[in-house]
Each structure stands twice: as C-alpha cells, then as structure tokens.
C-alpha cells in the first residue's frame with residue numbers, strides 16, 4: 001500500500017535549511033488525470049514524506065533536514081518501498097523525488113558507515129538495495145535544490161530526468177573520505193559528462209553548479225528559483241497523461257542505450273516499437289490524430 005503524507009504540500013515556505021520545497025496547488029492548472037485524492041498517513045515513514053501531487057504524480061520528499069538528507073539505510077529502504085508502491089499503483093504515472101532547499105541529499109550517511117568493516121559490507125551486500133530505484137518502471141524525476149553530493153548525486157542520476165534549482169550543486173566528494181563513489185558515480189556521471197570532467201569531479205572532489213551541470217548534460221535544465229518541484233510535477237503530469245505502455249517502453253528503450261551496443265539497441269528499440277502496435281493506445285493515438293481529436297489513452 002502506498003503510504004502517504006500531505007505535510008510537505010501544506011507546509012509554508014520557510015527560510016531555514018530544513019524547509020521542504022514549496023509546491024503550489026496544481027490541481028487547478030493541470031488537466032485532471034486521476035480522481036485519487038491525496039491520502040494522509042503522516043508519520044508512516046520516518047525519513048521521507050510521500051504525497052499524491054495530483055494528475056497522476058507521486059511526490060516523495062527526503063526528510064532528514066538535520067542531516068541534510070544524508071541517505072542512511074532506513075531512508076533508502078523507505079524510498080524503495082514508496083517508489084515500489086507508486087510503481088504498482090495504476091493511478092500513478094510518474095514519481096518526483098525531491099529534498100529541501102538546502103540539500104537534495106548530502107550523500108550516504110557518513111556517520112552510519114564510518115565504522116564498517118570489509119567483511120560485513122561485502123557479506124551484507126552494503127548498498128546493494130540502492131539499485132532498486134533503477135528498476136522502477138515508471139518515470140522518476142529528480143527535483144534538485146542545494147547539495148546533491150556523493151550518494152545524493154548518484155540518487156539524482158538514478159532518476160530519469162533531473163531538474164535543478166539555480167542553487168543546486170552536484171559532486172562526488174567521496175575521495176575526500178578515502179573512498180570512491182559506490183552507487184554509480186563513476187559510471188553514470190561518466191556516461192553523462194564524459195571522461196575528463198568526470199575524472200576531475202571524482203578525483204578532486206570538486207562540485208559543479210546547476211548551470212555547469214546543464215551545460216554539460218548532467219541535468220535537463222535549471223528551473224527558476226522556488227519552482228523546481230512544481231516544474232517537476234508538471235513534467236510528471238505531462239508524462240502521466242500519455243499512454244502508459246508506451247511510456248514504459250520508451251523508458252526501457254532509452255535506458256537500453258546505456259547498456260547495449262548500438263546495433264543491439266536499435267534492434268531492441270525497433271522490436272518495442274513493433275510490439276506497441278498490439279496496444280489499444282496505439283490505435284487510439286494514431287486514430288485520434290487522423291480524426292483530428294485528442295487521444296484518450298486507456299493504458300492498454
């Protein structure tokens with residue numbers, strides 16, 4: 001069951017570092033996609049807030065403000081549970097993950113892991129459960145403000161789209177702690193930025209600004225100050241309006257480009273494209289175009 005809390009949506013904008021990001025009521029400005037009202041079960045999770053943002057979007061807010069949303073095991077377990085629940089929920093078409101104004105997440109929880117030993121980390125597959133987010137089939141949008149460092153940057157990169165506030169700061173400072181990135185920082189960052197800049201970030205621990213991240217293709221775009229969550233929800237709502245079989249296939253196809261050689265990737269894309277002719281949404285989408293009307297997708 002999707003456990004939800006509306007606290008973030010209701011919270012007034014505070015200037016403190018702990019302030020969750022503001023979301024204006026979008027129900028009036030966006031087309032209605034789901035009749036599911038935001039359900040409240042505040043306190044169900046300790047480290048995240050989950051709310052139905054309307055229009056088929058689930059909003060997940062990382063909520064360990066005192067630790068700048070440092071990602072401890074409990075938080076990640078909750079995040080896995082909430083994203084899996086949203087993935088299962090037919091009324092949800094997209095998921096937004098955000099943090100506070102000061103920090104999306106300042107990394108894996110250093111205090112939690114400082115005394116770990118190799119045998120324990122290896123036998124317990126430490127951080128293995130972090131990969132679950134990348135198995136979620138519905139699109140996930142990261143709305144990043146402030147620090148997205150180490151595991152925080154890696155979490156953002158596990159999402160499908162990254163939107164950033166002007167104060168966002170991305171980096172992999174693990175080198176300063178005597179370790180290296182452990183949840184994709186050396187791999188996804190390099191796919192996005194290329195070797196030279198990734199090496200500089202990973203080897204020196206320097207951060208990049210939102211503008212630089214946009215310029216180098218790490219994120220989709222920088223959004224006006226104060227608007228990043230709202231904008232991410234809008235993007236999510238736009239996606240949630242599409243035929244969901246095609247959306248999932250599109251996500252699968254784009255992700256395959258990170259893993260397959262070009263010829264295999266092209267073949268995989270073509271097969272998925274062909275398979276979509278078995279869906280009602282394809283008939284509806286193309287029929288609606290030919291009949292000059294708006295398509296009504298049923299996700300079948």
Ligand SMILES: CCC/C=C/C(=O)SCCNC(=O)CCNC(=O)[C@H](O)C(C)(C)COP(=O)([O-])OP(=O)([O-])OC[C@H]1O[C@@H](n2cnc3c(N)ncnc32)[C@H](O)[C@@H]1OP(=O)([O-])[O-]
Pocket residue numbers: 066067068070071106107108109110111112127147149150151152154173174177180181182183
């Ligand atoms: C997953 C795969 C591998 C990943 C590895 C990593 O991510 S390694 C991590 C890679 N990331 C890094 O190396 C970044 C580490 N963080 C920093 O360098 C700084 O906090 C800052 C520059 C982000 C903000 O500076 P600022 O002066 O504005 O704020 P402040 O410093 O006063 O912090 C406020 C409180 O938050 C606490 N806290 C913060 N981050 C963490 C954390 N990751 N952990 C635990 N706690 C953390 C901090 O201790 C303090 O608590 P206190 O003492 O009040 O009980």
